[in-house]
Amino acid sequence: MQYLEIAHPFASIFRVSGRIDLNSTPELEQKVLESLDQGRKYLAMDFSELDYINSAGLRILVMSYQRINPQGGSVMICGARDYIAELFEISGYNRIFEMHQDLSSVLKRLDEVTPDQDGQ
Amino acid sequence: MPEHFEYFLDNPAINLRSLLQAVEVYGQSQLWPDAVRFRVSLILDELITNGCTHGNKNAATLNFTARLTDQEKEVVIELIDSGESFDPTRKTEAPCPLEYPVKIGGIGLCLVGRLAKSVTYARNEERNCLRIVLDKEFSCNILK
Numbered sequence: 001m002q003y004l005e006i007a008h009p010f011a012s013i014f015r016v017s018g019r020i021d022l023n024s025t026p027e028l029e030q031k032v033l034e035s036l037d038q039g040r041k042y043l044a045m046d047f048s049e050l051d052y053i054n055s056a057g058l059r060i061l062v063m064s065y066q067r068i069n070p071q072g073g074s075v076m077i078c079g080a081r082d083y084i085a086e087l088f089e090i091s092g093y094n095r096i097f098e099m100h101q102d103l104s105s106v107l108k109r110l111d112e113v114t115p116d117q118d119g120q
Numbered sequence: 121m122p123e124h125f126e127y128f129l130d131n132p133a134i135n136l137r138s139l140l141q142a143v144e145v146y147g148q149s150q151l152w153p154d155a156v157r158f159r160v161s162l163i164l165d166e167l168i169t170n171g172c173t174h175g176n177k178n179a180a181t182l183n184f185t186a187r188l189t190d191q192e193k194e195v196v197i198e199l200i201d202s203g204e205s206f207d208p209t210r211k212t213e214a215p216c217p218l219e220y221p222v223k224i225g226g227i228g229l230c231l232v233g234r235l236a237k238s239v240t241y242a243r244n245e246e247r248n249c250l251r252i253v254l255d256k257e258f259s260c261n262i263l264k
Contacts (some may be wrong), residue, residue, distance in 0.1 A: 021137075021165065022136070022165075023137065024170060041129065052161070052162075052167060054162055054165050054169075055166055055169075055227045055228035056169075058227055059227070062227075078141070081154070082155065083154060083155035083158045084158070085161070086155070087162075087231060090230075090231065090234040090235065091227055091230060091231060092236075116261060
C-alpha cells in the first residue's frame with residue numbers, strides 16, 4: 001500500500017494505491033486519525049489506484065465516520081473501481097459515505113462547504 | 121492450467137498473504153476478470169482472518185486447506201480448518217444501520233454472505249468445512 005495526503009485547507013484527503021489489508025491497515029489508520037485529530041471533519045479517500053480493500057480497511061472509514069458525523073462532517077469515497085465500489089453497496093456503507101466519481105467531484109463538493117460556514 | 125487449486129496454510133497469521141498471492145496467480149491463469157479474482161481473495165481473506173481471530177484457542181496448531189474449483193459459471197471455494205467449531209453462516213446479518221452510531225464488527229462475514237451465491241457449513245472430523253459458491257456473473261449494478 002502507498003498513500004499520499006493531499007493538502008487541503010479544511011479536509012483530510014488521501015490517495016491510496018495498492019492493497020489495504022490486515023498488514024497495511026494499522027499504518028493507514030494512524031495517518032487518517034492523526035489527520036482528523038487536527039479538527040477536520042471531512043475525510044476524502046481517492047481509491048482510483050486501489051486494487052484491494054477488506055473489512056479491516058472499511059473499518060478505518062467507519063471509525064472516521066463515527067468521529068466526524070456527529071460534528072456534521074462526512075466521509076467521501078471517490079474513484080473506486082466497480083468491484084470495490086460493490087463492497088460499499090452490499091455493506092450498505094454507500095448510504096452513510098458520500099460516493100463520488102472522482103477527486104474533482106469531491107473538491108467541488110468541498111468548495112460548497114466553506115470553513116466559515118462550518119465554524120472552522 | 122488445471123481447473124482445481126489447492127493450498128495448505130499453516131501459521132495463517134503470517135502466511136495468509138502468500139495464499140492470496142497464489143490465488144491471484146491462479147485466477148489470472150484461469151482468465152478470471154478482476155472482479156472475480158477480487159471476490160475470491162476477499163472471501164478467503166475474511167474467513168481465514170475471522171477464523172484466526174475468533175473461535176480458536178490454539179493458534180499455534182491452526183491450519184487451513186483452501187480449494188478452488190473453476191467451473192463454467194461459478195467458482196467453488198472450499199475452506200477447511202482445524203479450529204474450534206464455528207458456523208459463519210449464522211453470522212451474516214447486515215451490520216450496517218443507516219444512522220449513527222454505525223456498528224463496526226461483523227462486516228467481514230456480512231460481505232462473504234452477500235458476495236456468495238451460497239455458503240454451506242459442516243463440521244466433519246473435528247474440522248470446520250465451508251463450501252462457498254461464487255457466481256462469476258454476479259453484478260451489483262452500482263455507481264453507473
